[in-house]
Amino acid sequence: MRNVNDTLRSLTSFTGPFSEFHPEDVPGNPTELFIEWLYEAIEKRIQEPHAMTLSTVDKHGVPDARTLILKNVTRNKWFFATSCKSQKGKQLELNPRVALTFYWSELGRQVRIRGIASVTNKKLSDKDFLERSVNARAIALIGRQSEELIDQNELDDVFIEKQEIVKRDPLIVAPYWHLYSVFAEDVEFFQGNTHRKNVRVKYERKGEQWASKLLWP
Numbered sequence: 001m002r003n004v005n006d007t008l009r010s011l012t013s014f015t016g017p018f019s020e021f022h023p024e025d026v027p028g029n030p031t032e033l034f035i036e037w038l039y040e041a042i043e044k045r046i047q048e049p050h051a052m053t054l055s056t057v058d059k060h061g062v063p064d065a066r067t068l069i070l071k072n073v074t075r076n077k078w079f080f081a082t083s084c085k086s087q088k089g090k091q092l093e094l095n096p097r098v099a100l101t102f103y104w105s106e107l108g109r110q111v112r113i114r115g116i117a118s119v120t121n122k123k124l125s126d127k128d129f130l131e132r133s134v135n136a137r138a139i140a141l142i143g144r145q146s147e148e149l150i151d152q153n154e155l156d157d158v159f160i161e162k163q164e165i166v167k168r169d170p171l172i173v174a175p176y177w178h179l180y181s182v183f184a185e186d187v188e189f190f191q192g193n194t195h196r197k198n199v200r201v202k203y204e205r206k207g208e209q210w211a212s213k214l215l216w217p
């Protein structure tokens with residue numbers, strides 16, 4: 001049996017070097033700082049810099065979380081797309097309060113967003129769907145995300161069937177595929193530091209305005 005504890009202790013974190021983060025220079029709106037950090041992550045060729053954790057709660061108040069792809073960011077809003085029939089879709093219908101978490105390890109940066117998720121509209125949802133690859137559309141068209149899969153062969157057969165449908169009718173959309181926006185209520189930026197004097201800046205929305213403060217690391 002491997003000694004997992006020893007192995008984990010031998011691993012390093014916050015090795016850096018990381019950029020200096022000057023909290024006194026942050027913009028008034030967290031969206032601006034997020035976009036700045038996102039582009040730095042893209043320019044540094046971090047793998048899947050647009051992958052994030054979406055946390056929800058189920059009907060019993062039990063937390064749930066999974067990775068999703070960020071689809072857009074506009075002023076105070078972060079976007080993702082999924083099936084409203086999935087587990088998370090059902091959870092969102094009952095409780096739209098969510099958290100989004102980004103971690104860009106090579107930059108030592110984490111961003112945490114909390115807010116309210118809502119379905120955008122059919123036009124934007126369909127647009128998102130049609131921009132997906134043929135395979136991604138075929139999988140979404142099956143429409144059984146998060147249901148129990150009893151027989152792998154059933155998936156193989158229906159996948160081929162849906163691929164053919166998408167190729168035959170490239171404008172077909174899945175009506176349950178939704179683009180959601182998360183209207184942010186607070187956003188925290190964390191810049192790791194090799195000496196562990198990590199810098200944390202938290203923004204809180206006050207109506208149309210944002211207030212920011214420093215947090216102890």
Ligand SMILES: Cc1cc2nc3c(=O)[nH]c(=O)nc-3n(C[C@H](O)[C@H](O)[C@H](O)COP(=O)(O)O)c2cc1C
Nearest residue numbers: 051066067068069081082083086087088089145146
């Ligand atoms: C890198 C990555 C990106 C993903 N992006 C999406 C996405 O954009 N939309 C989606 O519905 N599922 C995406 N998934 C799958 C989800 O993590 C999850 O397995 C699926 O949505 C079912 O979640 P649920 O059972 O909580 O509803 C992604 C998974 C990974 C690992």
